[in-house]
Amino acid sequence: MAKETRRRVYEFMRNQIRAGSVPSVREVQRAMGFSAVQSAQEHLDALVADGFLEKIPRISRGYRLPERSVSAFMIPLLGRVQAGGLVDAIEDREGYVAVDIDPSRRPLFALRVRGESMKDAAILPDDIVIVRQQPSAQHGDIVVAMIDDQATVKRLRIVPGPAGSSRAELHPENPEFSPIIPEGDLHILGKVVEVRRQFETSVFHEDSIP
């Protein structure tokens, strides 16, 4: 029937693309048993017109699934963040974590939480925080900052200082810990945008990369 072939074309494309390889027009032709390229082309055009597929003109294998637009990204899970901040720490990655925020707009990284200082904010040891890299933050944000050559997760508070000035403090969310009042500059690595707790390990550990 009419509609039947189109459905077969769509399912062929969807399965192939999900499996990781985009068919060319002639591969669709062969898969469907058409003896003309144009037959496959027209079905593909129709699927694009109906929004079932997207295509990049003129490039080979340029068809995409629209739901790819909600795509996922992998960001590095850093092991330790030490002196020198991220520049050095980037090389010390523990694995990768999947996020659905586009990291190309603003760099993201992930960090494993140590210690119980944020317990009352429901952030526990071994949780993973997703951090958006930025040099400053607002009052009330949960941030990652460098304290004594170690990355620490705390809540940022901006308190009024003498003579109308203001000062940044790092507050834990656990009465057993004390606030940190930095003496000099406060080196903020970024703002925590998400917290994750995994009950099963699923982080990818890489061996080596060229």
Next chain:
Amino acid sequence: MAKETRRRVYEFMRNQIRAGSVPSVREVQRAMGFSAVQSAQEHLDALVADGFLEKIPRISRGYRLPERSVSAFMIPLLGRVQAGGLVDAIEDREGYVAVDIDPSRRPLFALRVRGESMKDAAILPDDIVIVRQQPSAQHGDIVVAMIDDQATVKRLRIVPGPAGSSRAELHPENPEFSPIIPEGDLHILGKVVEVRRQFETSVFHEDSIP
């Protein structure tokens, strides 16, 4: 340096492929600024030889990431899970969530937490739980179960019953709530494998001076 270019080629390929489009050799050439196709080709060949890439000969854009590489998956974030369980609820999706667990092995779904009954387990209202679909679970697991036509997140406890039998109970982690002792069958939707909390990320985010 020598290795530096190869790394750039690899990362270009990896990012492009993960983003859903496999570059052609000449696209690599242009991206790297080579004036000869062969330069890109040789780097790709070397990456294939070292196992960092795989390729299908003679077909355009035939490079793949090896199986062991990380990939991210998108799973549905269900709005409400009601009577009938997941089968009906699948159509009531609120969005998608990125995970790095392969959902083809065992179905996964995500659910937004309501209520404070798991507060002491550091699971707060509006948190998102990633659930692996399974009809049963073990003592101590945090599960999603159907209670009164509503999906609820609780800790599962198997307690000894009369005459050597055992009974399942659903325990909140908040003293203000009472355990649920199901009368009939306990309908478990799945086991919570991850908890996520997203802090609101304003589009108009201004950095203030810390």
Next chain:
DNA sequence: TTGACTACCAGACATTTGTCTGGTATCTTC
């Protein structure tokens, strides 16, 4: 009928693309 529309076919053309041969410059290693 006519006209439109759809599905498919036949053949062709210009790019794109994978692949190949050979060359240059710069290293290291013996």
Next chain:
DNA sequence: GAAGATACCAGACAAATGTCTGGTAGTCAA
């Protein structure tokens, strides 16, 4: 210095590929 290895360049060719023009057969509705 010679030999080998590496990284890159120059140019080319055949196959793969996107795209186009025009044609046939069937359906459906006015």
